[in-house]
Amino acid sequence: MIRVLPPEVVNQIAAGEVVERPFSVVKELVENSLDAGATRIDVALDDGGREAIVVVDDGAGFTPADLGLAFVSHATSKLAQLADLDHVASLGFRGEALASIGSVSRATIRSRRHDAGGGHEVHCDGGRTGDVRPAASPPGTRVEVRDLFHNTPARRRFLKTARAERARVQELLARLALARLDVDFTLRADGRELLRLPAGETLRERVGRAFGNALAEQLVDVELGQGSLRVEGLAGRPELARRDATLALLYVNGRLARDRSALQAVRQAYREHLMGAVQPVHFLLLAMPPDEVDVNVHPQKAEVRFLDGRRVSGLLFEATRAALRGSGAAPRAGAGAVGVGGDKPRAIVGLPPLPPDLFGRAERTSGGGSSPLPSGLRAVGAADRGPHTAAGVREAGAEPAPDALLGGLAGQPFVQALGCYLVFATPAGLVVVDQHALHERVTFERLRRRHDERGATLVQRLLTPEIVEVGAADKAWLLDQGEVLAAEGFVVEDFGGAAVAIQGIPAVLTRARPAALLRALLDGDAACGPVGEPDADARPRAREAVVERFHSMACRSSVMAGDRLDDAEVRALLREAARCEHAHNCPHGRPTVLTFTGAELERFFKRRV
Amino acid sequence: MKILCDRQQLQDAFSVVGGIPPVKTPNPIVQNVLLRAEGDQVVFFATDYELSARSVMASVQVLEPGAVLLPARETGQLLRELSEPTVSLAGSDDHRTTIECGSGSYQLVGDDPAEFPAEPQFDGTVELQVTSGAFLEMFRRTSFAVAREETRYAINGLLLDYDSGNLRLVGTDGRRLALCHQEIEGPDEPARAVVPLRALQALGRAIDGEQDAVLRVQLGDNRIAFQLGTTTVISQLLDNRFPAYEQVIPKVAETSIEVDRLQLERGVRRVAVLSSGDVRMVRFEFRDAALLLSAESSGVGRAKHTIDATIEGPSSAISFNPDYLLDALKVSDREIIRIDMTDDSTPARFALGETYTYVLMPISGS
Numbered sequence: 001m002i003r004v005l006p007p008e009v010v011n012q013i014a015a016g017e018v019v020e021r022p023f024s025v026v027k028e029l030v031e032n033s034l035d036a037g038a039t040r041i042d043v044a045l046d047d048g049g050r051e052a053i054v055v056v057d058d059g060a061g062f063t064p065a066d067l068g069l070a071f072v073s074h075a076t077s078k079l080a081q082l083a084d085l086d087h088v089a090s091l092g093f094r095g096e097a098l099a100s101i102g103s104v105s106r107a108t109i110r111s112r113r114h115d116a117g118g119g120h121e122v123h124c125d126g127g128r129t130g131d132v133r134p135a136a137s138p139p140g141t142r143v144e145v146r147d148l149f150h151n152t153p154a155r156r157r158f159l160k161t162a163r164a165e166r167a168r169v170q171e172l173l174a175r176l177a178l179a180r181l182d183v184d185f186t187l188r189a190d191g192r193e194l195l196r197l198p199a200g201e202t203l204r205e206r207v208g209r210a211f212g213n214a215l216a217e218q219l220v221d222v223e224l225g226q227g228s229l230r231v232e233g234l235a236g237r238p239e240l241a242r243r244d245a246t247l248a249l250l251y252v253n254g255r256l257a258r259d260r261s262a263l264q265a266v267r268q269a270y271r272e273h274l275m276g277a278v279q280p281v282h283f284l285l286l287a288m289p290p291d292e293v294d295v296n297v298h299p300q301k302a303e304v305r306f307l308d309g310r311r312v313s314g315l316l317f318e319a320t321r322a323a324l325r326g327s328g329a330a331p332r333a334g335a336g337a338v339g340v341g342g343d344k345p346r347a348i349v350g351l352p353p354l355p356p357d358l359f360g361r362a363e364r365t366s367g368g369g370s371s372p373l374p375s376g377l378r379a380v381g382a383a384d385r386g387p388h389t390a391a392g393v394r395e396a397g398a399e400p401a402p403d404a405l406l407g408g409l410a411g412q413p414f415v416q417a418l419g420c421y422l423v424f425a426t427p428a429g430l431v432v433v434d435q436h437a438l439h440e441r442v443t444f445e446r447l448r449r450r451h452d453e454r455g456a457t458l459v460q461r462l463l464t465p466e467i468v469e470v471g472a473a474d475k476a477w478l479l480d481q482g483e484v485l486a487a488e489g490f491v492v493e494d495f496g497g498a499a500v501a502i503q504g505i506p507a508v509l510t511r512a513r514p515a516a517l518l519r520a521l522l523d524g525d526a527a528c529g530p531v532g533e534p535d536a537d538a539r540p541r542a543r544e545a546v547v548e549r550f551h552s553m554a555c556r557s558s559v560m561a562g563d564r565l566d567d568a569e570v571r572a573l574l575r576e577a578a579r580c581e582h583a584h585n586c587p588h589g590r591p592t593v594l595t596f597t598g599a600e601l602e603r604f605f606k607r608r609v
Numbered sequence: 610m611k612i613l614c615d616r617q618q619l620q621d622a623f624s625v626v627g628g629i630p631p632v633k634t635p636n637p638i639v640q641n642v643l644l645r646a647e648g649d650q651v652v653f654f655a656t657d658y659e660l661s662a663r664s665v666m667a668s669v670q671v672l673e674p675g676a677v678l679l680p681a682r683e684t685g686q687l688l689r690e691l692s693e694p695t696v697s698l699a700g701s702d703d704h705r706t707t708i709e710c711g712s713g714s715y716q717l718v719g720d721d722p723a724e725f726p727a728e729p730q731f732d733g734t735v736e737l738q739v740t741s742g743a744f745l746e747m748f749r750r751t752s753f754a755v756a757r758e759e760t761r762y763a764i765n766g767l768l769l770d771y772d773s774g775n776l777r778l779v780g781t782d783g784r785r786l787a788l789c790h791q792e793i794e795g796p797d798e799p800a801r802a803v804v805p806l807r808a809l810q811a812l813g814r815a816i817d818g819e820q821d822a823v824l825r826v827q828l829g830d831n832r833i834a835f836q837l838g839t840t841t842v843i844s845q846l847l848d849n850r851f852p853a854y855e856q857v858i859p860k861v862a863e864t865s866i867e868v869d870r871l872q873l874e875r876g877v878r879r880v881a882v883l884s885s886g887d888v889r890m891v892r893f894e895f896r897d898a899a900l901l902l903s904a905e906s907s908g909v910g911r912a913k914h915t916i917d918a919t920i921e922g923p924s925s926a927i928s929f930n931p932d933y934l935l936d937a938l939k940v941s942d943r944e945i946i947r948i949d950m951t952d953d954s955t956p957a958r959f960a961l962g963e964t965y966t967y968v969l970m971p972i973s974g975s
């Protein structure tokens with residue numbers, strides 16, 4: 001027998017799409033508050049949101065009549081007609097969120113319009129809405145969601161620990177808040193304040209509060225306009241790169257958006273700095289006419305579709321690249337934090353929990369360069385890495401000035417420690433160079449230059465081809481990509497059976513072992529993506545993937561971690577590195593050189609606090 | 610064991626074996642050197658299981674025969690520091706050896722000599738004889754071209770190729786090949802072996818003082834022994850699959866050039882200063898009775914240098930890694946050398962001496 005489902009059940013099913021976890025409830029409620037023009041939004045969680053989620057705003061508020069419709073699905077004040085869908089400017093537009101939330105919890109809305117004499121409230125329990133009643137309320141709206149998923153036990157079981165849910169909410173709020181610097185956000189959990197983002201701060205200040213000052217200081221400004229499009233925001237220096245893309249953020253008209261090709265365009269701009277599977281950190285705000293972007297493609301509104309995606313991608317790429325070019329990347333020990341707590345920037349900037357202010361303080365005391373630095377040395381980043389670095393764009397074709405720090409180290413006495421670190425005592429402090437990472441950088445830029453300058457790359461031909469047995473699939477791929485590889489200087493030919501013959505290797509890698517190069521190329525970094533798809537559209541991307549994998553392989557196989565270097569080799573490495581465009585981080589984003597200033601050492605030894 | 614000996618003799622005998630013990634090993638006992646006193650001599654023996662060496666110090670005053678193990682590294686360092694003419698060594702039951710020299714006394718902790726690997730007994734199936742100095746010279750002219758890789762692949766060793774009275778040494782790393790040959794005493798049947806560089810280096814240390822002695826080379830299935838007086842070096846051989854080197858040496862050439870070796874070496878060295886950018890590369894242009902060397906390092910500068918040359922055939926150009934060429938020019942003793950080449954993507958052949966040939970693969974555009 002076919003039966004029409006009761007509306008509560010329909011809503012419960014639909015709720016699954018909108019409301020997955022406490023953080024999705026918070027997202028919907030905060031977006032509603034923003035749509036209502038709030039200037040202040042307070043979020044509170046009890047038991048990670050299982051017990052209660054409360055969002056209070058000072059926005060326009062509901063009329064008593066609207067309150068009666070609040071939990072009714074498809075009831076929205078934001079879209080009068082279908083035609084409006086073409087230019088949505090508000091965050092909500094489906095009239096779905098409150099109905100969904102009400103169907104899977106015990107929810108109460110208490111609200112008062114600013115011009116009204118008194119407030120009202122309405123309650124909804126598992127989809128059954130009560131009457132609208134007068135209630136005392138300040139201007140604005142307070143939505144309280146209790147016992148989330150009390151009537152859908154399966155879903156309730158899926159909730160993570162209070163701590164994990166809290167962390168997700170915190171991350172969400174931080175991300176939402178970046179698009180609205182004019183709004184004051186607060187997050188409390190079980191009575192404790194977790195996050196306080198006062199209105200009126202700059203994007204950089206807000207990023208600092210939300211994700212830590214150490215991270216905020218490693219960002220460069222991005223700004224570019226083209227016709228009706230405009231992008232601004234902050235791009236992280238390559239060394240901030242991390243495994244996951246949680247801080248690769250793009251906002252479209254104040255809405256956090258996940259558009260693959262747009263994000264890919266930003267990633268492309270990082271290509272000369274980063275490779276492999278690492279993800280950059282960026283906070284980019286894209287502004288465009290609402291009718292040029294479709295936001296109605298995803299139930300949680302996380303994805304958008306651009307009318308002219310190519311133009312958007314082009315703008316994002318240009319803007320990010322210009323910003324990165326205009327900044328000499330240069331991490332300092334304090335920012336990468338050796339010996340103070342995490343080992344990688346990622347450990348520090350990661351959410352949750354929010355980092356202690358340890359690094360923030362360390363940065364401030366060591367920042368300004370109190371001691372004069374003689375002999376051409378400068379503390380890394382002291383000059384060019386202030387918290388408000390401007391995104392200067394280097395003139396096209398201009399030779400980069402050699403890096404003074406690395407250039408100055410060439411010829412200085414050093415010790416090689418732990419097999420791969422070169423330690424220099426300089427007037428500016430202890431400078432530690434990761435020879436492996438630096439060599440990767442040097443090789444990476446060599447390869448890139450060889451590739452950019454002329455179509456043909458220089459090949460060191462082999463006297464006797466090196467015959468290597470490979471699997472059938474590997475062989476097919478190698479022969480398939482033969483042209484691309486040859487353009488990179490790696491000449492491989494069929495040798496019958498399961499074997500290929502290496503006829504030449506890139507002249508820049510002349511000392512590498514041909515067979516080892518081949519193995520590394522085949523093992524590759526799986527994250528470099530699919531290769532050799534026959535699809536015509538995928539070809540150029542496949543080529544890039546091949547080239548990227550090749551470079552990554554070449555770097556790995558040409559380096560010398562653990563190798564002892566003599567003075568002349570170190571000098572040559574430093575000289576060449578000094579001429580690199582991005583000498584201060586390796587192609588995977590790790591720093592190549594750290595400076596421990598006198599002040600930092602004193603702090604480590606507790607001579608100073 | 611208790612002996613009294615001449616310091617210089619002790620240093621010499623020890624230095625032949627002292628480089629053999631491995632720095633890292635699962636079996637630390639082989640980090641020692643064995644000394645065994647009997648009659649009026651002391652035998653020194655060290656091994657890393659693949660390579661072993663034995664040397665003898667004669668006319669020793671043996672006060673008490675017996676054997677001791679001495680830690681190779683510390684003993685080597687200590688012996689190098691000694692300067693008085695006479696040294697005494699005395700072992701004790703707990704594997705300690707006391708070395709006395711002048712007013713110094715040094716106690717070194719060794720290990721139980723009974724536990725030390727036995728000296729390998731080895732009789733080869735083929736025996737060759739060559740003058741030690743001449744062999745060392747061939748070694749110097751070919752060993753630099755051997756690939757330095759941590760694998761057992763054949764090009765990581767030097768090929769000894771004997772055929773009807775002619776001994777060849779060949780080294781290659783796949784980019785260049787160095788070949789030296791020498792007429793020697795030997796049997797009729799051919800013999801071939803790929804010898805690890807380390808074995809030849811150990812042998813080189815022994816030959817150093819004995820340029821005119823007879824070096825006896827014994828070849829077996831997978832081992833080789835070198836005997837020079839009382840010194841023996843025995844080594845495992847590498848995989849025999851050495852590249853077919855004769856096919857690699859160009860037989861014909863379109864252009865042949867003769868130049869003064871010293872001028873060429875000096876010219877390449879100078880020009881190479883400006884090839885230190887991305888790719889180490891020097892361009893050779895042959896025309897109008899001159900060799901023009903040039904190099905360029907983007908953002909650093911460029912260099913040109915002309916050398917008189919006799920050229921037969923059409924003018925042409927080719928580029929090489931200068932380091933590869935200098936390696937060979939350095940050990941050549943010829944005044945005028947000949948270069949045979951065809952184009953910029955096939956190997957060039959350098960005649961660097963009566964018995965010395967070098968083949969170098971160019972760098973070219975893909």
Ligand SMILES: Nc1ncnc2c1ncn2[C@@H]1O[C@H](COP(=O)(O)OP(=O)(O)OP(=O)(O)O)[C@@H](O)[C@H]1O
Nearest residue numbers: 032033036061076077092093094095096097098141
């Ligand atoms: N905090 C608030 N202050 C004032 N009005 C609100 C608030 N929250 C919701 N509303 C009103 O309730 C309506 C329904 O909200 P709901 O979130 O369910 O739908 P929506 O925001 O229109 O669309 P979406 O489902 O995409 O979020 C809104 O259109 C708005 O008029």
Ligand SMILES: [Mg+2]
Nearest residue numbers: 028032092097
């Ligand atoms: Mg909404």
